Amino acid sequence: MKVYTITVNPSLDYVVSLDLLHLGEVNRAQEAKLFAGGKGINVSQVLTQLDVDNCALGFIGGSTGQELLQQLNQKKIKSDFTTIIEKTRINVKVKANQETELNASGPKISMQEQHTFKTKLTQLTPDDIVVMSGSLAKGLPDDFYFQLIDLVNEQGSQFVLDTSGQSLLDCLAKKPLMVKPNHHELADIFNTTLTTQAEIIAHGQKLQKMGAQNVIVSMAGEGAYLITEDAVYYAKPLAGEVINSVGAGDSMVAGFVGTYSQTQDTVAAFKMGVACGSATAFTEDIATEPQINQQLKRVEIIEI
Numbered sequence: 627m628k629v630y631t632i633t634v635n636p637s638l639d640y641v642v643s644l645d646l647l648h649l650g651e652v653n654r655a656q657e658a659k660l661f662a663g664g665k666g667i668n669v670s671q672v673l674t675q676l677d678v679d680n681c682a683l684g685f686i687g688g689s690t691g692q693e694l695l696q697q698l699n700q701k702k703i704k705s706d707f708t709t710i711i712e713k714t715r716i717n718v719k720v721k722a723n724q725e726t727e728l729n730a731s732g733p734k735i736s737m738q739e740q741h742t743f744k745t746k747l748t749q750l751t752p753d754d755i756v757v758m759s760g761s762l763a764k765g766l767p768d769d770f771y772f773q774l775i776d777l778v779n780e781q782g783s784q785f786v787l788d789t790s791g792q793s794l795l796d797c798l799a800k801k802p803l804m805v806k807p808n809h810h811e812l813a814d815i816f817n818t819t820l821t822t823q824a825e826i827i828a829h830g831q832k833l834q835k836m837g838a839q840n841v842i843v844s845m846a847g848e849g850a851y852l853i854t855e856d857a858v859y860y861a862k863p864l865a866g867e868v869i870n871s872v873g874a875g876d877s878m879v880a881g882f883v884g885t886y887s888q889t890q891d892t893v894a895a896f897k898m899g900v901a902c903g904s905a906t907a908f909t910e911d912i913a914t915e916p917q918i919n920q921q922l923k924r925v926e927i928i929e930i
């Protein structure tokens with residue numbers, strides 16, 4: 627099986643570190659780094675670390691797009707982007723006493739550019755899994771992901787749409803391989819508050835009954851649940867120093883999809899998802915293979 631990631635609105639993530647942020651004043655950063663970003667691209671980075679056959683698709687443009695591509699090439703991440711006229715965005719991540727993210731809305735994508743991109747999906751086969759995540763760029767219709775899901779389904783491939791709210795609910799009827807709301811997003815979907823384990827599981831099961839093949843409910847440092855058609859599993863949280871939570875969710879999606887694509891074993895895939903999410907939370911950038919394997923040894927899954 628091959629995995630394709632789709633990032634319609636990638637970014638260069640400009641990560642600025644300082645002890646304390648004073649709003650409304652000139653702040654001097656201790657460190658500033660530029661990383662290739664965007665949710666699907668983060669998924670591709672982890673898949674490449676795990677040696678899973680994958681290709682990053684999406685739109686890139688201008689000098690920022692070139693910088694992003696150069697970074698992906700350096701990391702040996704395979705890609706087949708559609709080139710656009712406008713520039714790829716830069717997102718600013720401030721790491722001070724708190725993490726603050728400033729995400730730009732991104733470039734405008736023309737009808738012709740959208741069309742060129744869609745033709746790439748005709749190469750998909752029933753053996754492929756397509757992961758779609760992140761915000762929609764300007765000029766893309768609200769139902770763009772749903773148009774893509776239909777194209778993916780026409781080719782017989784599986785899909786994962788990492789989204790929240792109404793879009794997540796709407797995609798369930800199309801039978802996603804997996805959905806991964808965090809517990810806050812799960813509560814918001816049903817306009818409720820979820821406090822007990824039983825409540826979280828019951829609402830995750832609703833998503834499964836509505837069409838998701840597998841549901842992961844992630845809870846950052848409090849563990850995660852996997853809900854399948856016939857069982858519920860809990861992954862105990864891994865203790866560690868959180869250095870950067872940006873991309874933890876993307877890494878979890880990558881771990882699940884990557885191992886699933888190689889083994890079709892849902893529980894092993896969940897285990898890898900937890901290891902990848904935590905490994906990224908415990909490091910500065912997206913986790914590397916040794917960091918992931920170090921966490922994988924520590925993951926404990928129990929059936930509930």
Ligand SMILES: Nc1ncnc2c1ncn2[C@@H]1O[C@H](COP(=O)(O)OP(=O)(O)OP(=O)(O)O)[C@@H](O)[C@H]1O
Binds near residue numbers: 868907
């Ligand atoms: N503080 C933490 N301690 C240990 N593991 C963590 C922590 N935060 C995230 N993780 C790991 O990453 C996974 C995904 O994190 P989280 O539940 O925050 O998802 P998310 O809200 O989609 O993440 P993101 O911050 O990327 O949007 C968790 O299930 C866990 O495996």
Ligand SMILES: O=P(O)(O)OC[C@@]1(O)O[C@H](CO)[C@@H](O)[C@@H]1O
Binds near residue numbers: 663
């Ligand atoms: O603006 P979006 O598309 O919702 O999110 C983009 C983004 O915040 O997501 C990734 C982390 O998940 C970052 O690499 C990137 O900057």
